[in-house]
Amino acid sequence: MAKWKTNLQKSACEWLTAHPDVSKSELARRAGIDKAMVMRVTSGERNDVAGETAMALAGAMGLSVEDLYAGRSTSAVTAPAIAPADGAGDVQMFSLRQLVVNPSNPRKTFDAEALAELAESIFTHGILQNLVAAPASKDGRNVVIAGGRRQRALIKLAEAGRWDENAPNIPVRVLAGDDARVLALAIVENLQRVELSPMEEAEAFTELQQLDATVWTTARIAETVHRTQRFVQQRLALATKLTAKAKKAISDGTISVETARVLTMAPMKRQAEIIGEIERAKENGWGMPDADDIRERLVDGWVPVKNAAFDPALYTGEIVTDEETGERYFNDAEAFNTLQCAAAEAKAAEYEGKRAWVKIVDHAKGQHFNSYEYNTSKRKDLSDTGVVIKINYERTIEILDGQVKRVASGVPQADAPRGARVSGKEAGEQPAPEPYTNALLVHARRTKSAALQDRIAHYAFADNGDTVITLAIIGLLRGDESYVKIDTAMRQNTDQLQGRHVGQRLAHFLSLLNPKRNKSNDEERVTFDRIGHLRIETLWDKLRAWEPRERMELFSLLVADQCGFFVGYSKPPPHHNAFDLKLAAHLEFDMTAVWRPDDAWLDGSRKARLEAFARAIRLEPIPKSTVQLRAAIKKRFADAHQGGAPLPPPEEWVPPEVRILDAAGFKEAFKASNKEPGERRSRGADGGEEARP
Structure with missing residues (x-):
């Protein structure tokens, strides 16, 4: 230890000496940590680092954290299932002509500039670390399974006449064992010693499992390459669940690893659509959807498993898990809907003969249950009442038992005790004056308007946009006095709040139209000036590149954003008129x-x-x-x-x-x-x- 101040310094410096092609800056880049941290470690200034930093540094060096703190520069972990036979593995001297490039090398891409720098280093200093090769094949040559970059650098030198390809001047450790054992070790060697791209890593993990899935479990792979089991599972999903086009997109940098992981949840056809959209956005310089945008759009068309009123085992489609939230979804909404409707019918059959009437209300079919027209009985005997089984727009099932039709004031009510009548307003009786402040009434109106906007936006796809189209017509015909202010100047002069969902989704869509204006601010409302001064033809092109569902959602948001309770509410007592009541009933809008x-x-x-x-x-x-x-x-x-x-x-x-x-x-x-x-x-x-x- 006299030479080294700390074990960390010893481990890092000896590893860098054994890897002359890796600089301190490169090591920092591979580990994803600050270069200054590597400099402090190698100078002996740090004898300890944060846990995440230690794991990242050890992983980049192909070591475990224990190796790092023990001062080791090579891994102390040996995989017993693929260990070389006794007496095998001695270093021998080979000529370049005796070595064959490995066609199965997990690393598929090599940086030309970095390769040239490595070639110069080898020419000047020689080969400081041996290569690893498989046993000789029938032609007497050996396939290199670790050290592919050094082999390619040597080939460049030989092609330039600066290296004798016939001279036995390359140190090589030759493995012994059957093909499967050698291939497994080759993959592990590369995973531990070479910086691979996410797809190269994913394919290498897949190759290990294809050799023997009982041996190469995700836990075993994770232990061998010093990663978490979840990391290995996510990488395997990239190799097994992505289309070829999606794999190419992640390899060439068109999409991020996070986006690729979200795409693994989507069926192949949907993946192709999303990749196509991303490529068009990239070609036209538009804002590209990120992982969160894609996740939201995918999940929007699926149904949470928790919504099922039937046994999920009856569903024959795919159940997808969102890795970020852990939520499980049916990704075939039509198949789910068939089973959910059958469950509603089965539930209705259970009530037959036990209630005076049973009614199934399916909102997706335009059917509605006006709860304000009914009372809910509190009596123990509900045999003379009805039950409503609602299939909501979200496709959840809600059971409203003990329903009794309300009647006009003064008319006997079926749910009341015999002889009792429903009382109307007592003559001459007036409510006490309400101790409201004006500020409270203004806030109440604004709060209800914001909630109404969110309800309209969520309702949009329940009836294929019919409701928002109706509201838009009203706004265009009677915008000066209606509850839909289509004139944006008129609308923005009001003190209306904005629904939280409406604001978030509007910000998303408007930023897609003009990413340069997508800046966070503290404004209460997301306003239309976020699109800046886009030319009309540019706006047309961008909108037409979207899917119809996206345009319908934006249209619904824009209409919802123009809606609110603008008139009639300030007159005492604070109340709503007939249109408010009709709209609330239609939307089943309940504060x-x-x-x-x-x-x-x-x-x-x-x-x-x-x-x-x-x-x-x-x-x-x-x-x-x-x-x-x-x-x-x-x-x-x-x-x-x-x-x-x-x-x-x-x-x-x-x-x-x-x-x-x-x-x-x-x-x-x-x-x-x-x-x-x-x-x-x-x-x-x-x-x-x-x-x-």
Whole structure:
């Protein structure tokens, strides 16, 4: 140790001496670490490095981390299944003519400039590390299985007349063993000592498994090449699941390793479509989709396995796992839909004879269930009620049991106790004035508009764009007074919020149209000026290069972004008109499913309003201070989210101002929201059980 300050220094310096073709800069590049770190290690300044850095450095040197810290420059690991026979492996001197280039070398590409530099180094200093070759073939020559770059450098020298190809001046270690053992060792030697591209590495792993999959498991390969088992599995997927065109794209740098890994989830036909799109984008200088973009588009057309109401074993297609999230998907939506519909029919059959009526509602077929027209019975005997089995647009199945048709005020209701009638508005009774601030009402309107936009955007493909086309027609015909502001100047002058999903997807598409303007900023809305001053013909060409589904999604986002509640809501009491109610019913848009109190709502609500809300969410005790009350409400929701005491059903506490209600409905809902929780559950705004708007 007198010569070396640290074992790390000894290991790195001796390894570099044994590999004259690798400089400190090259070693840093191979390891993916800063050159300064390699310099500090080789100078003895560092006797320890971070775990990830140690693994990266050891991997680049073909060593284990233990080898690195033990001061070894060669691996102490020997693969027992492919170890050479006793007495084999002695170094002998060969001439260049006795050696044959290995056609099975995992490394397929060689940098000409680096090869020329290596040739000069060998000419000046000689061969400092022996080559490894297979036993002699019938013609008496030996195939080089490790040291292919040095062999090619020697060939260049011989071609230039600077190396005697007949002189026995090349040190070679000859292996002994059968063909399979020799080939396996050749692959391992190259994996440990040569920097391979991702595809070369993937194909080398595949060759090992093809030799003997029982011996060369992913765990065994990972241990041998000092990688994780997951890394080996991901590389194998590149070799076994990608099309030839996709493999070429990763080899020539058209796509990244991350993008290639995402493509392994896609069927061959879909891979070809995506690679074609990427190539067109590259040729035209457009923004190319990254791995996250492609993953989102792939997953968008698939169905999560967790949505299945049937045994997944019945599905005969491929189930794909997203490696990033671990989510499993059916990649054949049509086959899934057939099984899901059959499951709905089976579930309906279970209720036959047990309920007065059974109804299957399939949203994809244009069928709808207007929940506001029904009450849900709380009685134990539901034999005289109905059950609705909903197949939602997301193709999940939802069962609504105990459904009773609501009737007009004053008419006996089937679900009520005998003799009871549904009460209407009591004569002369007026709700107490609502302690709202103007800021609260503005925020409530903006919040609902943002949620409405996201719902419209998600709804787009449920009816092949029919809804957004209808909204666009309304905006074009009545843009000055409707809820769809097609005139962008008019729209951007409003104080409307933007749906989170709408903003994210708009930013994605607009950046594809003009990548130069794709800059993150703190603006509240993603605005159309992100496309800059693209010429109309350029915009046409880019849009036509997209798939129809992409254009439909952008159209839907643009229409959704122009939608909101612009009129009628500021007049007391705050309410919605008939169009709002119709649109909400059509979209099955329910604020009780998405709304949670935020800072703006809490700050805009006066104390009496907050106390009523606190009672509705079962907050005990209720603080006296308004500041403490707001903090307690936030903590109540945070605790429930983290597994604490659950909140009551949203219908009991979502305030009227953020729900989609007409004037009468608002008054009744407000009156109900100020009652004690027990009263609210027993008698809703309409005199019966409170229904979701």
